[in-house]
Amino acid sequence: MRSLICGLGFAALALPALAAGPAWVEKSNANAQLLLIVGAKYAPENASSLGVDGYDERIMDLSRDQFAPQQRDTRAAIAELRRRLANERDQKVKQDLEILIKAGEDQLRTAALERKYFLPYLNVAQLLYGTVREMLDPRIPAARQQSVVARLEKYAGRAQGYRPFTELAVERMQERLKADRKLLGPYKGEVEQALNDSPVLLQGIRELLVKSGVKGWEPSYAALERQLAAYDAHVRAQVLPRSRTDHRLPPEVYADRLHQIGVDIGPRELIAKALTSFAEIRNQMTITAGLIAQQRKLPDADYRAVMKELKKQQIGTDRVMPLYAERLAQIEAAVRQHDIVSLPERQAVIRLATPAENAQQPAPHMNPPRLIGNTGEYGEFVLTTGMPPDANGKTLVFDDFTHEAGSWTLTAHEARPGHELQFAKMLETGVSTARAVFAFNSVNAEGWALYAEAEMQPFEPLDGQLFALQARMQRAARAFLDPMVNLGEITPDGVKSFLMEEVGLSEGMATQEMQRYTFRAPGQATSYFYGYQRLMETRQAAEVALRHKFNRKAFNDFVLAQGLVPPALLRKAVMEEFVPANR
Structure with missing residues (x-):
């Protein structure tokens, strides 16, 4: 759930008041809708935070286990993207299709690993605070902010057809625990910090609502306040004793975490590179600190x-x-x-x-x-x-x-x-x-x-x-x-x-x-x-390729214009587009 939300955290479609992309971008964006729709279906709060119309009043559905249907929908989207890739001729659109297919496959793998190892513990106070903060962001049009009331009613189980979100979170945890007693609980430090943060986050929700000026939130907030207190009591009594004292993740899960954030080398190689770099930076700090100590007449020049x-x-x-x-x-x-x-x-x-x-x-x-x-x-x-x-x-x-x-x-x-x-x-x-x-x-x-x-x-x-x-x-x-x-x-x-x-x-x-x-x-x-x-x-x-023709400003502008692309794709664009154009 967290990785899905983070993975869809930033998006750029056609922007009416800002620059529109070239024609190939519009075609690529139509392909991306396949995965965006799947994401919006299972994390509607995230869709509305991105600015997508039609999701402002929807909430995540915890009334049943969503793992199998979400995996099925993601596989169907990947299959269609593969079909489109086979018929695509535009190189940039093909690149983007490959990005989309990889993203979908990464989501499948990560979800399967989380399912295999972990009890689905949910920090409800943090989730609610994040949702309310995003909906009441002063940068969001006021007309959209009022939708927060409908969401709060659903979280609190006050809307027709909805039950309290906290109760459903408990049911999903118990359901998975019954299915597999070997599932790992959350790390004890995480649960303790979440329990400590909960009152602060709840107060933060109240302050945001009061400041916003939206009307009609008070009854649902009062219900959520009681429900979160009960949920925290359940976590303290039932989840905390099952929490693990060992912070370490299963090796394949940690390897997947590195993969998610874009590190494509193993932990051992990463450690070796970083240790060497640390020592080199420490030497530079020693030199700089010595100059400052001399300049300011400090008694100790150690950095x-x-x-x-x-x-x-x-x-x-x-x-x-x-x-x-x-x-x-x-x-x-x-x-x-x-x-x-x-x-x-x-x-x-x-x-x-x-x-x-x-x-x-x-x-x-x-x-x-x-x-x-x-x-x-x-x-x-x-x-x-x-x-x-x-x-x-x-x-x-x-x-x-x-x-x-x-x-x-x-x-x-x-x-x-x-x-x-x-x-x-x-x-x-x-x-x-x-x-x-x-x-x-x-x-x-x-x-x-x-x-x-x-x-x-x-x-x-x-x-x-x-x-x-x-x-x-x-x-x-x-x-x-x-x-x-x-x-x-x-x-x-x-x-x-x-x-x-x-x-x-x-x-x-x-x-x-x-x-x-x-x-x-x-x-x-x-x-x-x-x-x-x-x-x-x-x-x-x-710089080596262009020597005296290298222009720093042109290079930096080119890099930013590529968007948030992986290092290998950026290197390809620089060497195949930027370098020839500047020769």
Whole structure:
């Protein structure tokens, strides 16, 4: 369910108020509808969040086991896509058909593995919060926001023909447990964190509804409040005792997680590459930290000590947003001065996260725009401020992003020229649904954002460069710590202490990193390092081929215009289209 939602998380069809794609894109998008329809049928909340008309009041059907019908529908869509591929002559449309077929096959494999190994535990509070937040996003037309009331009535079982969503979630868990007593429960840390987050998320739902101005939500919210309390009590009494204390995933499941996010090499090779890179970055940090220590007359030139000293320059909450606005302006000025990439004239959006957003996604992130039915809204950079309390009631804050030096590279990654620009270009150029949705994975998306950090590093002050290197070191550490903790070669506590002592992360940031590797999204954190490596490999190949004719701005614009394509497909486009055109 989670992988389906994530896999369909970004889409670009014909956009009425923005750029329309060329004729082949329209033909490709018609093919993509086959998989989009299957996705909308089984995850209608996601379809409406994309901007697809007709799904705003529908909810996921938990009244019966949907595994077999969903697999059957996906196979039927793949068969039709294969038939169309056999008759297609346009090379770009054929490429997109191959992307769609692979995406469908990946969905089948992932769903089968989840079915084979795991009890279908559902974090209902997080699901409801995410749905309400997406429906009440200020960027969404007000007329569509009122549909949230109909959805809440169905979740609460107050609409005719519907039963409480929490009751159905319990039934599906019990049904699968009865069928197979050997199914693995969720990881204990995940369940404990979900129980801790539930009240925060529920309060976040209330705050969103009150602020929205929609009418008639109160009775359903009151019912859901009671139902979620009962569901949490059931989870605490029945699911938590069955939860597993070993965070490790079955090997074929972890291998599939890596495949999902776009890593096409094995864990051992990934670890070897990342360890080497970590050591090289550490050497660069040692040099940069030494220069800063000399410049500022600091007593200890070790990179850890220098970062610790620079982190003391924390700024007040009232100055965070002005600081990031200033950083964005400085970065944009450098981009234009040095012809790095084409920028839009409009301003990018940066805002602080709410407590509920901190609970849902603790790390700073890009909140992408609707890419279907979009009428001019764009993505927003959401700056998180900490984590909700843990099982012992301890609240961990971050000091990683609220100091002068650390703001440079985070702005480049999440705003411009990173994710904000990346999604804006998809809107403005009208790339195909296959390339924006079904080719999408973390390697493609995060590779560009980390590459954007590296593009800006030479034009930042020394302290900004040090934390740009720290961010790259963190991504290299992810690429060996994530597989190592899932292979049992390091403990979760060992991961946390390594990140705090060797990378210089705060306890809050190190904790959410450890949770990411163990239960929030095992495998995903490796995508940054691997995507960056593959994109830099392609960039260097183009430079070698073109030598003095290589143009950085032209290259970067070309890469963004391709959409979120896999590294191999991007390399093919660069060498077969960009390089010949620039010779």
